Amino acid sequence: MTPGQPFLCFDADDTLWHNEDAFAEAHRKFAALLADYHAPETVESTLYATEKRNIPIYGYGCKGFTLSALETAVELAGDTMSSREVRALLTICREMLLEPVRLLPGVEETLRHLAARHPLALLTKGDLAHQENKLRASGLMDLFTRHAVISEKDEETYRRMLVLWGVEPSDFVMIGNSIKSDILPVLALGGRAIHIPYPLTWQHERAEVPENHPRFTLLDSMARLPAWVDAYLASAAKR
Amino acid sequence: MTPGQPFLCFDADDTLWHNEDAFAEAHRKFAALLADYHAPETVESTLYATEKRNIPIYGYGCKGFTLSALETAVELAGDTMSSREVRALLTICREMLLEPVRLLPGVEETLRHLAARHPLALLTKGDLAHQENKLRASGLMDLFTRHAVISEKDEETYRRMLVLWGVEPSDFVMIGNSIKSDILPVLALGGRAIHIPYPLTWQHERAEVPENHPRFTLLDSMARLPAWVDAYLASAAKR
Numbered sequence: 321m322t323p324g325q326p327f328l329c330f331d332a333d334d335t336l337w338h339n340e341d342a343f344a345e346a347h348r349k350f351a352a353l354l355a356d357y358h359a360p361e362t363v364e365s366t367l368y369a370t371e372k373r374n375i376p377i378y379g380y381g382c383k384g385f386t387l388s389a390l391e392t393a394v395e396l397a398g399d400t401m402s403s404r405e406v407r408a409l410l411t412i413c414r415e416m417l418l419e420p421v422r423l424l425p426g427v428e429e430t431l432r433h434l435a436a437r438h439p440l441a442l443l444t445k446g447d448l449a450h451q452e453n454k455l456r457a458s459g460l461m462d463l464f465t466r467h468a469v470i471s472e473k474d475e476e477t478y479r480r481m482l483v484l485w486g487v488e489p490s491d492f493v494m495i496g497n498s499i500k501s502d503i504l505p506v507l508a509l510g511g512r513a514i515h516i517p518y519p520l521t522w523q524h525e526r527a528e529v530p531e532n533h534p535r536f537t538l539l540d541s542m543a544r545l546p547a548w549v550d551a552y553l554a555s556a557a558k559r
Numbered sequence: 560m561t562p563g564q565p566f567l568c569f570d571a572d573d574t575l576w577h578n579e580d581a582f583a584e585a586h587r588k589f590a591a592l593l594a595d596y597h598a599p600e601t602v603e604s605t606l607y608a609t610e611k612r613n614i615p616i617y618g619y620g621c622k623g624f625t626l627s628a629l630e631t632a633v634e635l636a637g638d639t640m641s642s643r644e645v646r647a648l649l650t651i652c653r654e655m656l657l658e659p660v661r662l663l664p665g666v667e668e669t670l671r672h673l674a675a676r677h678p679l680a681l682l683t684k685g686d687l688a689h690q691e692n693k694l695r696a697s698g699l700m701d702l703f704t705r706h707a708v709i710s711e712k713d714e715e716t717y718r719r720m721l722v723l724w725g726v727e728p729s730d731f732v733m734i735g736n737s738i739k740s741d742i743l744p745v746l747a748l749g750g751r752a753i754h755i756p757y758p759l760t761w762q763h764e765r766a767e768v769p770e771n772h773p774r775f776t777l778l779d780s781m782a783r784l785p786a787w788v789d790a791y792l793a794s795a796a797k798r
Contacts, residue, residue: 377656379688383622390629391649394642403633403640410630417616448687449618449710466723468707471688484705484723 326512326552327487328434330464331496332444332451334518335542336431337458338422343385344520346412350389353408357397367392368523375524379471381447386413417450421458424518426543431463433546441466443481443494445473445501473501475508482509493552495545500527507535514539514548565751565791566726567673569703570735571683571690573757574781575670576697577661582624583759585651589628592647596636606631607762614763618710620686625652656689660697663757665782670702672785680705682720682733684712684740712740714747721748732791734784739766746774753778753787 333339350367351360358366370388378384386409393405434440442464444451451469455461466485470477482492492511496502497518504527506513512535530536537548572578589606590599597605609627617623625648632644673679681703683690690708694700705724709716721731731750735741736757743766745752751774769775776787 377653377688377692378622379686383617383626384688387622387625387649387652390645394645394649397642399642401642401645403636403638406629406633406640406645410626410633413626414616447618448708449616449623452710453616469687471691 324556325491326438326493326549326556327441327485327491328438328549329441329443329466329492329494330431331494331498331502332442332455333446334497334520335424335495335502335516336427336442336460337424337454340518340520340522342416342419343522346385346389346416349412350392350409353405354393354396357400363392363396366396370395372524379447380445381450382413382416383447383450385416386410417453421454423458423460424542426541428460430542430545431460434549435463438549439465441485443468443470443473443478445470473498473505475505478505478509478511495542497521498525498527499529500525503527503530503536507533511535512537512552514545516540516542516545563795564730565677565732565788565795566680566724566730567677567788568680568682568705568731568733569670570733570737570741571681571694572685573736573759574663574734574741574755575666575681575699576663576693579757579759579761581655581658582761585624585628585655588651589631589648592644593632593635596639602631602635605635609634611763618686619684620689621652621655622686622689624655625649656692660693662697662699663781665780667699669781669784670699673788674702677788678704680724682707682709682712682717684709712737712744714744717744717748717750734781736760737764737766738768739764742766742769742775746772750774751776751791753784755779755781755784 330336347364351363354363367389370392371385374384374388378387389409393401397405440463446469448469455467468481482489489510493514494502494506494511495514495516497516499515503513503515507530514537516539539545539548569575586603590602593602606628609631610624613623613627617626628648632640636644670679679702685708687708694706707720721728728749732753733741733745733750734753734755736755738754742752742754746769753776755778778784778787
């Protein structure tokens with residue numbers, strides 16, 4: 321990559337396309353499924369505890385969610401559990417995996433505009449097959465010169481990807497909706513981070529928004545990104 | 560990478576460490592679990608049909624296997640299925656995911672020997688979190704200058720990785736146990752492929768061994784690889 325040129329790297333779920341709303345809907349269906357046995361709040365808190373405990377071995381994504389939901393169902397429904405719950409959970413999983421990609425507003429136009437001017441990359445965590453299927457189905461794949469699905473978005477993994485891609489941390493600009501995964505580790509390694517919030521945030525991804533950090537920017541929509549890039553280039557030219 | 564130098568790239572499951580024997584054991588446990596309802600052959604053939612059908616959406620690995628096994632159990636046991644089967648399958652999945660890495664004979668010494676002389680890479684398909692956990696636990700991670708988990712080992716994906724890694728196809732040497740995934744696509748794109756068979760092959764990975772292909776080599780053990788590399792370098796020096 322050309323030093324001094326911004327290397328724009330995008331998160332995928334809830335940054336380019338909707339995702340968390342489908343998980344929220346799956347959680348609601350799961351609570352309804354176990355409504356005969358426990359209150360929705362109990363189902364939800366038990367499921368989250370199970371998911372959190374299983375992330376180190378399952379990783380992120382729909383398949384791990386479904387296995388954790390099955391474990392929760394066994395725990396909460398016990399011997400009254402039947403093939404009905406299993407069937408319903410497998411259907412919820414399949415529907416999430418097969419759901420068409422729903423791009424967020426402004427994403428396609430913005431990415432096409434930027435891709436004609438800069439190399440773009442995509443860095444996402446989650447289920448490998450599902451993320452790649454979504455990227456292929458999104459129609460956006462050809463706009464990225466680099467893309468990778470990683471198992472955790474921590475500082476170490478970002479560093480490894482920057483070395484692999486030949487990008488200096490000072491040129492790296494990460495754009496995403498998760499303060500925990502897209503913003504904090506990138507600021508820590510010396511990159512720039514642009515937060516475009518999504519209306520819903522999974523509790524596992526919640527973190528404090530950095531205050532007055534010189535390399536942090538909050539944008540309310542993807543459509544504002546080209547103006548940010550222009551301002552960044554103008555300011556870099558003056559330095 | 561230096562042109563003309565071999566770029567040695569290793570498959571992981573059943574090439575560096577045991578894997579298929581654990582899946583075979585999981586299949587046996589699953590057949591035993593459903594022994595009250597159906598003959599082991601019926602269980603096995605229904606499971607394989609379900610797995611094969613689900614690979615495009617689940618991808619490879621233990622979590623997809625477990626979800627396919629649950630789907631098969633619902634299909635074969637129907638309403639007689641209970642929390643017992645679910646619990647047992649979740650335990651089988653967890654045991655596979657938490658099983659310590661068992662390196663194959665000669666792997667560690669051979670890789671240490673080669674890593675001191677050449678850049679090594681690792682390219683594996685399967686469950687992202689599980690593959691990365693195994694690589695970390697193997698003690699071999701630092702020996703690889705490049706590693707990636709990919710969703711499918713087809714010619715297109717190999718080409719993409721070679722571009723990303725800056726490797727010429729003619730310098731690429733893939734070492735693995737699967738004719739279908741490690742050998743045929745690499746030969747097709749102009750690379751060299753070294754087949755080190757594993758005693759068990761999942762039926763999805765079975766394919767014809769190439770006959771008399773000039774860039775194909777069969778080795779009976781990883782320990783023979785350094786001699787092959789020396790011979791390759793000697794022959795390259797003469798060209």
